[in-house]
Amino acid sequence: MSRLEVLKTYKIYIGGKFPRTESGRFYTPKVGGKSLGNICLSSRKDFKNAVVAARSAFSKWSSATAYNRSQVLYRIAEILEGRKAQFVEELTQQGSSKSQANKEVETSIDRIIYYAGWCDKYTQLFSAVNPVATSHFNFTAPEPTGVVSVFAPEENSLIGLVSTIAPVIASGNTCVVLASEKLPLCAITFAEVINASDVPGGVINILTGKRSELLEHMASHMDVNAFLYTGNDKKEMLSIQELAVENLKRVRLKDFSNVYSLDHETPYYIEDFLEMKTTWHPIEKIGAAGSGY
Amino acid sequence: MAKKTIKINFDTGWDLAPAPESTGHIQLNEQYNLFIGGKWVKPSSGNYFATTNPADETTLAMVAEANNKDVDKAVKAARKAYDTVWSKMSAKERGKYIYRIARLIQEKAREFAVIESLDGGKPIRESRDVDIPLAAAHFFYYAGWADKLEYAFPNRKPQPLGVAGQITPWNFPLLMAAWKIAPALATGNTIVLKPAETTPLTALKLAEAIQEAGLPDGVVNIITGAGETGAAIVNHNDVDKIAFTGSTGVGKIIQNAIAGTHKKATLELGGKAANIIFEDAALDQAVEGIINGIYFNQGHVCCAGSRLFVQESVYNIVLRKLKDRMESLIVGNPLDKNTDIGAINSKEQLQVINKYLKIGEKEGAEMYQSNCSIPKKGYWCKPTLFTNVSQSNRIVQEEIFGPVLAIQTFRTVAEVIEKANNTPFGLSAGVWTDKGSKLFNMTSQLNAGIIWGNTFNKFDPTSPFGGYKESGFGREGGLHGLKPYLKF
């Protein structure tokens, strides 16, 4: 007797929980005429809740040790590796060939490992001890910008998602990501991976839905500090830049069409969401040459 | 017997005689044209405006007003210089030009200092010892970067952006021009710079020095005018980069104007810095830091320590020491070598400050000003502090840009961090404590681009400067000041 398959309900991921959209709405993306399922059509309230979660996660995540963040990212890769088959299946469902799907999952795992390795190194790359001409110790070191809105790439839904999220959170930022609108399956499954790894709730929040509905709120929210945009829609870019002005969000516009390229493995993507802090402190000059005592 | 009030008497009867810096050796023209393509060009409108001395309200010179046409001319000159000369020149030679400019500023330092004080009202002590030497140092520092850029960005190939449009404020006219021009030249860009309309003279003198340095025509163009001229630079299609220092309001307008374009921006905007005094601080030096934090340059400083937080247990003694220290601050003739606080930069700015003094009093805050005398003519404001204020007061939230301090108290580390960060700004902050571990906790928790620990208002060309949040983005100074002028 054949067994009836249990179908998966795709939810969204906010603050380490999997709610349905508060709006109760859904949409049904299709690939090759075949439905991918009933996907949550996230509302602005879902986004608002996600920002609250991201903000409250920020202080702990950004003050976690770099070693710890590095291990957490590594753990994501480990869990992802274990669930490879599921992702391959979903990617195939979304229209990829089996070998394409395999490659996408494997590259995604490796990419997370790549950024996991940067967590405790980028600070050394972007810091400086500045030789000021007065008797002060002066150094510049990066700090995470804060809460980042992310439009994940529309194509290459898994590797695109991973390649945007990893550099953002590696430094201690938290984020609210809008998954690929037309290929959303992997995003939700990836949220399950995150939830099963050691990423604190709220660090990564993943919504599904439409860019057209959420753009305005993701770009204008006063408690969001930056926006990572992927794509090349001039109208979208313009309105994000304009809406970002009100609280001077840092807006990064990126072309992720060539996402497999190693150009997308770079610490400079981490730098995109860093603020440089310069600290001064006097150096006592007693017993030194030219002592002022 | 009535108890004698314990009060230090600063009315010593031994006052400092006037010690004015001589103005004999400076050369100012009656009228300045626009510096475009290496030549002094009349403005196409034929219009000139007066730049005045805020200390006595006299006109110092007439300055050309650049309109759209002039801006276009300047951008074209900059583009031509970029295409034909500057981008083709070896980086080493480029660096040598910048060294020349540094040296010329040093040679003419006294003239620059006097003109800076005449035009902007800042005390000669500051223009002589801070503005001008730092401006020269900035050119000197960035000159050396010109042929070493690839070492600053591992695994990348830095390229100049092209033509940079730069708009500078009136509080540190020459220094801000140096902050903008030096890194832009070192990275291989050409420039159209507009100084603030109330203080254009040192930028124009810098244009003369640049001419003297033999910099190829059009590499640096300096044009004068007010907000409309700045807008024309921002909106010009052939400008690749906007660097702006000024108010957050104008910064937002600029950011909006360049949305959807290829233009990159560096914005260095307003601030409302917290200056935090713990009970275990070296209090007398902390008081000196408060003074330096808020009364330096008449408080016309974006990173001024305008919000003072004093731990309750030392509030009374700090306030007392502060008031006593204020008594020895001399307000008056900017050219007098003993002047601590000069003239307010313009009539408009004085009105803004006075508006806030009224607001403060209306909000129920208690105002205190030192007992100094101020001249009758010109624009002046005594060093001022407000007590009995809280976070909700406008004088605590808004940037006043004058010698006005708002003092609050706190009890715990957690409380003061929360209050200090409770602002849309994030440019700078100060912390005073003798305990190292507390200091480093504070410096990491405060959301600001520059943190001064047991010091305040220190600047250096090697030290990056710039803000978090609505205080802007991008850094000026240091290695980090190169990136905003490069693409990769």
Place this chain on the structure above:
Amino acid sequence: MSKTKQKIDLSSFPTVDQVGIGDRIERITKRSIKKETKVQGLKMALNMVDLTTLEGADTDKKVIQLCNKAQHLHDTYPDLPTVAAVCVYPNFVKTAKTNLQGSGINVASVATAFPSGQSSLKIKLLDTKIAVDAGAEEVDMVISRGKFHEGDYNFVYDEIAAIKEACGNSRLKVILETGELGTFDKVRKASDIAIAAGADFIKTSTGKISPAATLPVTLVMLEAIKDYYYKTGIQVGMKPAGGISNSKLALQYLLLVKETLGKDWLTNKWFRFGASSLANDLLMQIVKQDTGIYQSKDYFSKD
């Protein structure tokens, strides 16, 4: 009102930041002192000088010469103020006293096994008594730096208090010998102890150790005096000594006093310079200000 010893909390002292002190001093040294301000300042400084001879080779005749100099600074120039005191070893107090009679110039004597202070309290008390009995109006004692470094602050305090008692009506200046203390924090601590133990004046140095007086160390001590005044309303005097040999520097010290402690300290009752060659430089500058002509040392008597 005579100053007596006060209780002091020896467990905590204010701290001092050296770079911050330097910043403050830089602002003082950049002040420009001109014209009447300068003349007034030079005369004020002259009136604050403790003309000093503290040599192993001192003799009665040397002390007599110094007393003459104190009374005849530069007779060709009228209306000059006198110096504040002549400072000698205890065995020359009598000579100085005799030779300064009627001049209004005080006799100050060092005491307490000056300059090292390495002796017993008994000897130090006796040393003080000899000076006071011989007529010294002012006693310049040294603190026990060794005990201070050992952390025996009670010892240092008690010793000062005992000497103060032995001084009777003579005013006590307490020399911290800042050049041997090592940090500004310790200078501040020693200042607070000395003030609480009854010092009428605190003084930087013996003149035998380098560095002697500097502007920064003087500021640290002035701040201790200020804080004590805030708390008690009692004035304590300040005497930088050693290394102040030119007028410009002396004027900067006075400016530092003016901007830190104000009018009440700008008098030789509360501020002194311990110096030997400063007086002549002040005189040269006073004459230069008057005549407009730069002066030569050959025209000013050296004693």
